[in-house]
Amino acid sequence: xxxxxxxxxxxxxxxxxxxxxxxxxxxxxxxxxxxxxxxxxxxxxxxxxxxxxxxxxxxxxxxxxxxxxxxxxxxxxxxxxxxxxxxxxxxxxxxxxxxxxxxxxxxxxxxxxxxxxxxxxxxxxxxxxxxxxxxxxxxxxxxxxxxxxxxxxxxxxxxxxxxxxxxxxxxxxxxxxxxxxxxxxxxxxxxxxxxxxxxxxxxxxxxxxxxxxxxxxxxxxxxxxxxxxxxxxxxxxxxxxx
Amino acid sequence: xxxxxxxxxxxxxxxxxxxxxxxxxxxxxxxxxxxxxxxxxxxxxxxxxxxxxxxxxxxxxxxxxxxxxxxxxxxxxxxxxxxxxxxxxxxxxxxxxxxxxxxxxxxxxxxxxxxxxxxxxxxxxxxxxxxxxxxxxxxxxxxxxxxxxxxxxxxxxxxxxxxxxxxxxxxxxxxxxxxxxxxxxxxxxxxxxxxxxxxxxxxxxxxxxxxxxxxxxxxxxxxxxxxxxxxxxxxxxxxxxx
DNA sequence: ATATCTTATTGTCCCATTGACCACAAGCCA
DNA sequence: TGGCTTGTGGTCAATGGGACAATAAGATAT
Numbered sequence: 001x002x003x004x005x006x007x008x009x010x011x012x013x014x015x016x017x018x019x020x021x022x023x024x025x026x027x028x029x030x031x032x033x034x035x036x037x038x039x040x041x042x043x044x045x046x047x048x049x050x051x052x053x054x055x056x057x058x059x060x061x062x063x064x065x066x067x068x069x070x071x072x073x074x075x076x077x078x079x080x081x082x083x084x085x086x087x088x089x090x091x092x093x094x095x096x097x098x099x100x101x102x103x104x105x106x107x108x109x110x111x112x113x114x115x116x117x118x119x120x121x122x123x124x125x126x127x128x129x130x131x132x133x134x135x136x137x138x139x140x141x142x143x144x145x146x147x148x149x150x151x152x153x154x155x156x157x158x159x160x161x162x163x164x165x166x167x168x169x170x171x172x173x174x175x176x177x178x179x180x181x182x183x184x185x186x187x188x189x190x191x192x193x194x195x196x197x198x199x200x201x202x203x204x205x206x207x208x209x210x211x212x213x214x215x216x217x218x219x220x221x222x223x224x225x226x227x228x229x230x231x232x233x234x235x236x237x238x239x240x241x242x
Numbered sequence: 243x244x245x246x247x248x249x250x251x252x253x254x255x256x257x258x259x260x261x262x263x264x265x266x267x268x269x270x271x272x273x274x275x276x277x278x279x280x281x282x283x284x285x286x287x288x289x290x291x292x293x294x295x296x297x298x299x300x301x302x303x304x305x306x307x308x309x310x311x312x313x314x315x316x317x318x319x320x321x322x323x324x325x326x327x328x329x330x331x332x333x334x335x336x337x338x339x340x341x342x343x344x345x346x347x348x349x350x351x352x353x354x355x356x357x358x359x360x361x362x363x364x365x366x367x368x369x370x371x372x373x374x375x376x377x378x379x380x381x382x383x384x385x386x387x388x389x390x391x392x393x394x395x396x397x398x399x400x401x402x403x404x405x406x407x408x409x410x411x412x413x414x415x416x417x418x419x420x421x422x423x424x425x426x427x428x429x430x431x432x433x434x435x436x437x438x439x440x441x442x443x444x445x446x447x448x449x450x451x452x453x454x455x456x457x458x459x460x461x462x463x464x465x466x467x468x469x470x471x472x473x474x475x476x477x478x479x480x481x482x483x484x
Numbered sequence: 485a486t487a488t489c490t491t492a493t494t495g496t497c498c499c500a501t502t503g504a505c506c507a508c509a510a511g512c513c514a
Numbered sequence: 515t516g517g518c519t520t521g522t523g524g525t526c527a528a529t530g531g532g533a534c535a536a537t538a539a540g541a542t543a544t
Binding site for chain 1 (some may be wrong): 493
């Protein structure tokens with residue numbers, strides 16, 4: 001972990017910046033995944049003596065000639081090998097003393113990893129990367145706990161107002177999987193028939209004409225999110241609400 | 243405009259950074275105000291030959307020992323003299339070539355100026371600061387048009403999901419003023435009796451037991467926003483929706 | 485084969501909310 | 515006094531959501 005792409009929080013003192021980056025400006029990624037109906041985030045274990053036992057958000061430096069989002073993508077791909085994921089800016093955190101040795105402002109992004117990629121992510125990379133349940137997080141370095149709290153709150157809000165939850169599911173999913181997703185993120189119980197009607201009435205799902213396989217009970221229909229229709233509906237004033 | 247607090251976009255080349263700031267990181271403020279039922283933003287006229295006739299968002303550099311929000315507050319107060327305003331982070335913009343001479347990333351904040359302060363704002367400061375209708379904006383420098391578009395969209399969303407619109411009104415306001423605010427921001431027409439019922443049922447307004455004065459028709463009741471009640475309601479799961 | 489279990493899916497009832505619209509009240513002005 | 519404008523209270527039908535009952539479809543156990 002001594003290469004130029006080393007995340008800023010792998011060092012403590014002295015701060016050794018790689019060449020060709022914007023000093024004082026870093027990226028931190030808040031990566032969400034869904035595991036057995038539980039919402040998890042991706043954390044990196046700190047190995048240096050100063051932060052022994054603590055964890056951090058995966059992050060790194062922005063290159064001088066690199067757009068912000070590109071930097072976030074690159075850092076995630078370097079870490080997890082996953083290319084396709086939903087990624088949006090979360091917020092910028094810059095409290096004066098958030099970083100010990102220098103004034104470092106960090107731009108936080110949040111990402112959603114689909115079920116297909118979920119198990120690959122942590123495996124692809126070093127052993128010190130792992131998924132952790134948002135309901136039972138370890139101690140985090142710097143202000144990362146604050147970033148996580150803000151991000152969870154933000155995700156809870158977003159997921160109700162934008163159809164982004166689908167990014168956490170496999171491409172083809174059942175209505176119950178979708179419902180379980182909302183229950184996991186919002187930490188609530190929903191009524192199955194009502195949830196079903198609400199979703200279907202939006203006309204955002206297209207039936208795959210295919211059924212679940214390998215389940216020990218009646219197989220449910222599989223659906224996929226129809227982003228084309230969503231785009232059209234949005235233009236005519238439709239707004240997604242759960 | 244050659245003092246150390248000069249906004250980054252007042253210069254073009256060479257980039258002369260004031261001492262004691264975080265290089266490569268600036269603040270831009272998107273300041274909203276309501277004027278005669280029209281939504282306006284605060285812009286600064288550019289005087290240097292390079293940007294003659296163009297306008298910019300008021301902005302500046304972040305000091306090395308200053309929190310981000312504090313920097314945004316300071317810059318606004320320096321420019322307008324207004325201390326009390328609603329201010330929140332909007333988004334960070336950092337396209338590689340958004341700034342001509344250097345890689346500069348900017349953290350955009352958005353602010354809401356109350357009607358009491360509205361007319362003071364532009365007067366307090368240089369003649370090259372003025373309110374401009376969001377429906378008829380002049381040409382802006384750099385990526386400021388993009389920031390403005392994003393901000394307007396964001397405001398339209400926020401105002402429907404959070405009770406922030408009150409920050410644009412005087413402390414005591416009538417229901418019709420509130421309705422006009424929503425109509426101006428959302429660019430729609432609303433039904434008066436229905437809007438009224440919807441708002442009142444939320445229990446977020448307390449009557450001042452006072453009436454409008456100096457109007458050539460029946461005077462309406464004045465109300466004020468009750469932030470205490472809102473806090474309590476929020477904790478019990480209430481969510482503001484228009 | 486039959487019972488039983490689990491989940492999928494459809495249907496129904498009731499109530500709160502919304503939107504469209506009407507009617508009257510209050511105050512100013514000519 | 516009457517006409518004008520705006521405030522305020524009401525009706526009514528349509529809609530949408532929450533609670534919940536009922537049935538269907540598979541899989542498994544006996």
